[in-house]
Amino acid sequence: MRSPRPVGTITRGTTNPNRLRRCDRWIAGPQAWRLRRASGPPIVVDLGYGASPITAVELHDRLRLVRPDVEVVGIEIDPARVAAGAPLEREGLRFRLGGFEVPLDGDARPTVVRAFNVLRQYAEDDVPGAWARVQQRLAPDGLLVDGTCDEIGRRATWVAVEASGPVSLTISLRLRGLERPSDVAERLPKSLIHRNVPGEPVHAYLQDLDRAWARSAPQSSWGARQRFLAAAAEIRERWPLLDGPARWRLGEITVAWDAVAPTGTT
Template sequence: MGPPSPATARAGTYAGPVTQQRPVGVITRGTTNPNRLRRCDRWLAGPQAWRLRRSPGPPVVVDLGYGASPVTAVELHDRLRAVRPDVEVVGIEIDPDRVAAARPLERPGLGFAVGGFEVPLPGDRRPVVVRAFNVLRQYDASEVAGAWATTTARLAPDGLLVDGTCDELGRLASWVAVTPEGPVSLTLSWRLRGLDRPGVVAERLPKALIHRNVPGEPVHRLLTSLDEAWARQAPQAAYGIRQRFLSAARSMRDAGWPLLDGPSRWRLGELTLAWDAVAPHQGP
């Protein structure tokens, strides 16, 4: 019996042998919580929404390595439907038991399948977005480039891999946007209320950068500059923490950091920079 047809897939049924290839990757710890990935979802439904709108047919979005609970895939589908009502979200997990547990939640536009970085989809369909959060964090840094290459090779035109990390409640997050040509941007996102200093996001950097947060590396210079800008803008706290963050972001832009967004995103506690500004130096 062959793989299900695209029509069947759109009905939310992704069961069946869509590939003979052994899943690429290893089972992750699977920790997740409701709303944990809301910051990235907001970015996908905001600055990246054009990728969904441009798709000539129903755009496919993959939640790769969603973990022990399928809640993040369900939430992703709900949020992206505001952009494209016909969006199809597929939760892909390497653990068959996790997929079996998620299957009762399938519905039109939402399905689940067994797989890994090779991103198996019915009918060899290609995703517009693959979101892989808290997945590569559990791998060795030497494996990141290979995982990126494997996954981006499966993308649709104008497609994007989002490789990110966040804390357990989603209050601190960062992610790299990766195309088949390589990484293009780094986004940092904070819950502003109660924020002591922006440099705390260092503990949630993506795997490609977390071990590079040392003197002499661009990402270390970025976080140091952010903390310095935050400290200089302390008087703005009298007008609220959001105003202080906006002022710090403006001072970063004025200092020459290539910020790709503006005040509408900064107000959300979000900064996106060109990857070239933080790309790691080549090691020995």
């Protein structure tokens, strides 16, 4: 019997080493409990890893520090990209053909599916359906991470989606040389990038973060990190942030999804 056709379309596939380090650090940090709670070896999928398999290799290197028995599966819709990954397979790391249907052996279900710079190349209307397909495949306590970043990973954003729906938006920035936090707007996930306009919650959030960043300018004497800490502490009074100083120090800030979701979707 022929295997079902993978669900999705081939993306441009652009990637670079260390590009997804910010998201990997978040999965291995605040989300590590999902891996530790798994009763057997947790499965983590790098969905749509692109022209180079390096991001899947790096993900495996980082997550096995949390769970040495973690299994990372790189899934790509392009057979040539799957073939390129095959020589790098090792214990706990493999590659296979597929798409949003997330094909795994038997009844296996992934603990985490990371889909970075994938849905960015789709239409906004395609996002709910793609999320739903992956959500159906998740293990209990499983998570889909739908994100976007720049070419070298200095600016990144991602939506955390559980089986019940999206739960948070994370922004992660290289603070050195940052002019304003809203510079990340062009790297918002597909579900939000067209909503960064007046009247939409995500626009209000970014504008408020910019204003807090500007008011925290005196903290620059102690460095950009202290300035960002002060800005985040200020907006926590008005926005439901889900993290604290330990993450803010990394240039990372996470807000509840309901506060920034597109109008008409909450």
